[in-house]
């Protein structure tokens with residue numbers, strides 16, 4: 352029997368590329384999955400896609416608003432009766448020269464990626480203490496090392512990597528594990544959006560520039576979201592009870608030389 356059978360899993364950014372994949376993997380293992388996202392159309396589409404696989408439900412939530420998070424968590428607990436695993440997937444991308452960045456770009460990125468991740472952790476912890484549950488955050492290779500033109504995103508994901516350590520230490524005596532994954536470039540709508548917005552009209556050129564950083568050289572290719580989902584399930588598994596306060600890189604070795 353699966354270790355996730357009848358466990359209740361909450362996935363933020365659950366209408367996005369990784370969120371859908373992560374939700375599906377937990378459903379395959381018999382979990383009850385609650386997806387949440389700011390974008391209701393994405394949630395509806397994700398639910399329709401996931402429904403044949405098992406118990407999935409959704410709640411709309413903007414993770415930049417603490418009151419919204421509190422309502423969403425209360426709703427999930429009301430419907431499900433418990434919470435075992437929280438996966439913080441909601442995120443946004445920004446890039447560009449630091450001297451041209453706007454206050455809005457800073458606020459949006461930090462608010463979704465860092466504030467949102469922190470407060471979803473914060474407001475779900477009381478439920479996770481009851482179940483000795485766990486949290487898996489989605490950081491990034493950009494949360495491990497710096498990249499030119501990535502200052503704000505680096506700050507947001509570096510923050511995610513560090514709050515994962517701090518929360519892991521803080522919650523260890525309470526039986527709650529907190530870990531993160533740090534993927535490099537994953538083939539999702541976010542990556543497509545990056546190329547469209549920042550590629551200067553040359554989408555293939557944008558992709559080429561990303562891939563040429565990889566140690567695999569000519570053999571480099573984008574990471575599939577299914578691989579991220581596999582690693583999230585690994586970290587959420589009670590079989591790896593000793594793993595906490597850590598960040599697992601899923602980046603083809605990209606950050607190994609940092």
Ligand SMILES: NC(=O)c1ccc[n+]([C@@H]2O[C@H](COP(=O)([O-])OP(=O)(O)OC[C@H]3O[C@@H](n4cnc5c(N)ncnc54)[C@H](O)[C@@H]3O)[C@@H](O)[C@H]2O)c1
Pocket residue numbers: 363364365366367368369370387388389390393412413414415439440441442443444463467489490491492533534535536537538539540541542
């Ligand atoms: N795709 C990549 O290359 C890559 C690499 C490393 C890390 N990441 C991180 O992985 C996570 C998932 O990214 P993805 O590739 O699936 O992107 P995605 O754009 O497909 O999904 C992100 C989801 O977050 C939701 N979201 C955005 N703002 C929100 C808010 N305020 N409240 C609630 N939901 C909100 C979006 O609606 C979207 O459905 C993100 O945190 C991202 O930063 C992505």
